[in-house]
Amino acid sequence: MSSSSSSEKNPGQTGESNKPTTPGCIDIFKSLFISQPAHSTCACSSSLEDSQWHEKAPLTNNSNSNTDMSPPHVHPVSNEEMAEVLKKAQIDPSAWSDDEYLRVISNAIDAASTELRSLSLRIHEDPELAYHEFKAHGWLTEYLQGKGFTVERSAYGLETAFVASSGQSKSAGGLVTVGICSEYDALPGIGHACGHNLIAISGVAAALGLKAVIEKFHLKAEVKLFGTPAEETSGGKITMSANGAFKGVDVCMMLHGANADVIYTPFLSLDTCEVEFFGKASHASASPWEGVNALDAAMQVYTNIAMMRQQIKPNQRVHGIIVEGGKAANIIPDYTKSVYTVRSPKWDEVVVLKKRVEAIFNGAAAATGCKVALKWGVPYKDIITNNPLAESFIHYMGTMGLKYASKEEQQSKLSGSTDFGNLSYEMPGIHPMFNILNLDGIDDRRMGLHSTDFAGAASKPVAHIATMRASKALARTGIECIVRPEFLKQVKEDFENQTHA
Numbered sequence: 001m002s003s004s005s006s007s008e009k010n011p012g013q014t015g016e017s018n019k020p021t022t023p024g025c026i027d028i029f030k031s032l033f034i035s036q037p038a039h040s041t042c043a044c045s046s047s048l049e050d051s052q053w054h055e056k057a058p059l060t061n062n063s064n065s066n067t068d069m070s071p072p073h074v075h076p077v078s079n080e081e082m083a084e085v086l087k088k089a090q091i092d093p094s095a096w097s098d099d100e101y102l103r104v105i106s107n108a109i110d111a112a113s114t115e116l117r118s119l120s121l122r123i124h125e126d127p128e129l130a131y132h133e134f135k136a137h138g139w140l141t142e143y144l145q146g147k148g149f150t151v152e153r154s155a156y157g158l159e160t161a162f163v164a165s166s167g168q169s170k171s172a173g174g175l176v177t178v179g180i181c182s183e184y185d186a187l188p189g190i191g192h193a194c195g196h197n198l199i200a201i202s203g204v205a206a207a208l209g210l211k212a213v214i215e216k217f218h219l220k221a222e223v224k225l226f227g228t229p230a231e232e233t234s235g236g237k238i239t240m241s242a243n244g245a246f247k248g249v250d251v252c253m254m255l256h257g258a259n260a261d262v263i264y265t266p267f268l269s270l271d272t273c274e275v276e277f278f279g280k281a282s283h284a285s286a287s288p289w290e291g292v293n294a295l296d297a298a299m300q301v302y303t304n305i306a307m308m309r310q311q312i313k314p315n316q317r318v319h320g321i322i323v324e325g326g327k328a329a330n331i332i333p334d335y336t337k338s339v340y341t342v343r344s345p346k347w348d349e350v351v352v353l354k355k356r357v358e359a360i361f362n363g364a365a366a367a368t369g370c371k372v373a374l375k376w377g378v379p380y381k382d383i384i385t386n387n388p389l390a391e392s393f394i395h396y397m398g399t400m401g402l403k404y405a406s407k408e409e410q411q412s413k414l415s416g417s418t419d420f421g422n423l424s425y426e427m428p429g430i431h432p433m434f435n436i437l438n439l440d441g442i443d444d445r446r447m448g449l450h451s452t453d454f455a456g457a458a459s460k461p462v463a464h465i466a467t468m469r470a471s472k473a474l475a476r477t478g479i480e481c482i483v484r485p486e487f488l489k490q491v492k493e494d495f496e497n498q499t500h501a
């Protein structure tokens with residue numbers, strides 16, 4: 001027998017979920033951004049003093065955290081080092097001096113940069129796991145409220161989610177709503193090794209930029225910043241969306257730090273299944289014939305999936321583990337539990353692949369006489385990258401000194417999965433990956449995400465400056481949707497074409 005879990009709740013809601021967690025971007029980058037064993041790249045010296053960038057903004061610690069992690073190493077920053085990075089990042093204003101919108105955005109983000117740096121380091125130094133991002137939630141919402149946003153805390157059914165709005169809502173006559181997402185959950189044991197501290201402030205920065213332009217030019221538009229928990233486990237965005245968070249949002253965008261600048265790199269769709277077999281225990285020597293062997297069923301699944309791999313496409317994946325395989329060698333196992341993840345570039349291909357592995361699960365049950373229970377998790381869909389939004393972002397990054405590889409080259413890389421993919425099936429969106437290691441567009445695949453080195457990199461000044469730059473391009477792209485109706489029309493047409501292809 002199989003069971004569906006579509007009506008179950010996620011952790012962080014009022015009930016606890018028994019779904020298998022979805023390995024979000026936990027393994028997003030293991031193929032694209034190959035990790036190396038931890039090595040010492042830290043050039044810090046104990047003689048360096050913390051600069052203003054390590055000072056704490058007057059933010060309130062008003063929540064409890066259940067995290068039991070030690071903060072990862074934070075690279076101390078000297079004033080000299082910061083000055084050097086700033087000098088390197090200097091952008092020729094003449095390149096975009098005629099773009100008044102970008103200038104207003106840039107000024108707004110630059111004015112907040114020191115506060116945002118402080119906020120980023122606070123989150124980085126106190127990493128919190130999925131659905132327990134209480135401190136980050138408190139710091140971010142307090143900051144946004146102080147900047148004049150209307151803030152709803154614990155929004156859309158999740159305690160650590162929020163939405164911060166500014167401008168003219170559609171119910172008040174606004175014409176366009178631009179959505180931005182911030183993430184702020186960390187990884188067990190390795191802290192902010194996915195750089196979500198940077199994603200957190202990138203959303204705030206982009207929202208500040210959009211807010212400044214909307215106010216200065218009296219635009220009939222609204223910016224909504226969504227604080228989205230638990231990207232690394234079971235998809236806070238999916239729960240928020242199901243609870244109506246993104247209703248009326250015309251476009252939704254977010255940034256993610258990486259070791260390369262890419263926007264068209266494909267993200268895989270995935271779903272994860274917990275497979276339980278129920279048999280009958282008996283003495284493994286005296287009366288094994290009286291037993292029904294649940295481990296036999298689990299082993300048949302493992303073997304049959306291994307054989308099936310020869311008949312799946314090179315860009316599809318099925319991988320899993322046996323979590324529980326029996327209690328003792330002299331007892332025929334009456335219970336086993338395995339977990340399998342199924343991935344493919346497009347969601348409809350995952351649906352087909354799921355049917356194939358379900359046949360294997362059910363076949364193993366029939367062959368052994370066991371009963372089987374299947375619990376599928378929270379599916380993460382691939383990202384539909386909106387072409388006009390992506391080209392706009394690339395254009396504005398270009399005006400600030402960054403050149404991208406060709407679309408084809410970016411598309412040739414394999415990647416992982418994120419809950420933002422689900423949003424991209426609901427409205428036009430982009431999820432640019434930006435290089436936090438340098439400002440020159442030079443890939444450094446040696447330092448992969450989800451490594452302790454990357455956690456360290458996410459605290460460095462160059463990462464902060466890269467985040468500010470990308471946030472400006474994201475905000476400017478949002479403004480393009482507001483001030484050029486024909487552009488927004490193209491964005492929506494591209495969305496329709498891609499979702500109904």
Ligand SMILES: [Zn+2]
Pocket residue numbers: 024025026027028194232449450
């Ligand atoms: Zn991640």
Ligand SMILES: [Zn+2]
Pocket residue numbers: 025194195196231256
């Ligand atoms: Zn991530």
